[in-house]
Amino acid sequence: MTNINFLKELPSIDSIMEDGTVFPSINILSRKGVLRIAREVVDGYRERIRAGKEQGLDGESLRKRILNDVKGEIEKVALSKQRRVINATGVILHTNLGRSLLSEKCCEAIQQAARGYVDLELEIESARRCDRTRSVRRLLALLTGSEDALVVNNNAAAVLLAVHTLGAKGGVAVSRGELVEIGGSFRLPEILSSAVDNVMEIGTTNKTHIEDYEQAVEMGASLILKVHTSNYRIVGFTGEVSLSELVELGRDKGVPVMYDQGSGILFPFDTVGVEGEENIEDIVKTGVDLVSFSTDKVLGGPQGGAIVGRGDIISRLKRNHISRALRMGKLNLAALEQVLIQYWKGEFNEIPTYRMITTDYDSLHERAEKVVSGLRKKFKTLDVNIVKGESAIGGGSYPTNPLPSPLIEINLGEKVATGLSRRLRTIDPALMVRVKGDAVLLDLRTVSEEDDIYIVKAMIMSMDEFIRRE
Ligand SMILES: *Cc1c(COP(=O)(O)O)cnc(C)c1O
Helix, strand or coil: CCHHHHHHHCCCHHHHHHCCCCHHHHHHHHHHHHHHHHHHHHHHHHHHHHCCCCCCCCHHHHHHHHHHHHHHHHHHHHCCCCCCEEECCCEEECHHHCCCCCCHHHHHHHHHHHHCCCCCCEECCCCEECCCCHHHHHHHHHHHCCCEEEEECCHHHHHHHHHHHHCCCCCEEEEHHHCCEECCCEEHHHHHHHHCCCEEEECCCCECCHHHHHHHHHCCCCEEEEECCCCCCCCCCCECCCHHHHHHHHHHHCCCEEEEEECCCCCCHHHHCCCCCCCHHHHHHCCCCEEEEECCCCCCCCCCEEEEECHHHHHHHHHCHHHHHHCCCHHHHHHHHHHHHHHHHCCHHHCHHHHHHHCCHHHHHHHHHHHHHHHHHHCCCCEEEEEEEEEEEECCECCCCCEEEEEEEEECCCCHHHHHHHHHHHCCCEEECEEECCEEEEEHHHCCHHHHHHHHHHHHHHHHHHHHHC
């Protein structure tokens, strides 16, 4: 039988809809939804048969497979829900897991804004329309010592807005060594070229000199952009131009200088022993015209992008019509407002990201000991130890400054570690761990203390099941 003839064996959409196993689904997904899924699945099979796949099936098994796929897809859609994840990887700002957790105050603010009307763009006293970002603007300016601030949906949007506004006239000058890709599909070259026609890549990958910038300005560059290279470092024979040198050049030539700092550090972490990065306030002090950063990385707030700096330039950015397409929603604004107030009041320990960064080794060790003894109670011979390791702040920040952290190391046989980690991802809430060789590693830094007990239970349940199956 040729494949094309086999196409005739495809069940009709009507017969799928009438099938006793599919028909009841119209109660959860409506007839229209089920119909669309059935068509999608049958179309998929038709294409694969035409492409010479799905050979060696008879009509009856083809029908069974299609019905199964239709039911599977209906369930997947009807049960769509973000699943809770316990993050025992020790990567604090895990973009795939949603970056910063929010403080209680932020969560309450989100609930209030979600449930009811709020004075988002209304000045209550005068009943006049006003700027939805008024309070976060003010808070950010005060916190960073800048003249003004603006916020948009994320930092990629902030960079886009600034480059689109300021680079339009003569182009944007950026060092080749800083044309980076940052996790979560942020590719700077693509963002820049979608914002302006003239992206002036200057210098080389490992070295860029002040003369390179001067030349770009001579050629008309209307914005100098410096970018924090995040999780990427050039070592060896290297050279970059410091921000202060660029500020001087910009002043001299009347060209604005922007620094895309990225991680949004509003606290002097070096004072608590976490070294290696400058905070936004210190960067503003260099006299740079604009600094951009995410609000859901080290800052510890909801998704957003902020720009702080010179008032006249920020006003120009705000007047750019594309800023309307990049605006932040009320839920994120409500949360951002609260986390900034917490910075202002010095309630740092209420901010989960801050707490995770600054949790000390000993208290994590104590918690790890409890988890280990819970596991040993169940598995007397389990090879489990607490070893010295490292957590990562993640999100492209502090790439060369990991945090010392005690890790729970469970040594298992060959291949079991990977299998177990896969199994742990399927439970609910899913448990994300690290795997290193034959060992599973758990880092409690990114786990809230009340979830330690869940980790013990989840590990016992999964290991029990797993080891028996092996
Ligand atoms: C993370 C990062 C971005 C992208 O920010 P999003 O908020 O994820 O859009 C841009 N630039 C730098 C330097 C970053 O670290």
